Amino acid sequence: MNPSPDTHAGTVLVVDDVPDSLRMLCDALMQEGYTVLVARDGEQALNRLAAVSPDAILMDAVMPGLSGFETCQRIKAHAAWSAIPVIFMTGLSDTADVVAGFESGGVDYVVKPVRIEEVLARLATHVRNARAAREARDALQRAASAGAQSGPDAAVALRLEGAALTPRETEVLTWLARGKTNRDIAEILGMSHRTVNKHLEHIFEKLGVETRAAAAALASRAISA
8 A cells, every 4th residue: 555645654865876777666665655865876875874864775786986885884884874774786696795785784685676565675674673773772862861860760871871882782782672682683783693792792891781681671771761
């Protein structure tokens, strides 16, 4: 069922040096209620992000100048953009290319020619996951900023604030607090199981806890405060 004209599913940045080849996909995205922005190369994509924060990015891998993989690495290295899910859409289908896409920070990889219904389904899932993570992350930040207030959870908030978690560590912690397994977190955030474990090691050290249950309990108390 097509959404009503007033429905806004989110904003998607499509990065492709031949965007006309994706015209049918862009039309389908707009019919689903997405606002579609287009960039023809990596540099233009980075310039777009300086002005607008999309809900997701559909990225070609092979482009003039910066490749899609290099562009994704720059996006993930930028604190304000690192949580935006990047989905690669490319003709590169070798295993090495797929691995490179995920290692650069992509959350998904679709081989061209794309199947529009499949892309829409994958996109909706990643946008939904990103929004849930952002809401939980915002809740943690609100709890930390309220740490000076009185109440039983003030110490928890101050503890989180003092931990100085990175944006990526905060994402891992918020999904941990929502009961997700390491495998779930890896799939949601588009990272390897080993990377999730490494983030958790840093989180435990910064929070002064020894188990995932203790870390999850702290985060849950802050979110529900």
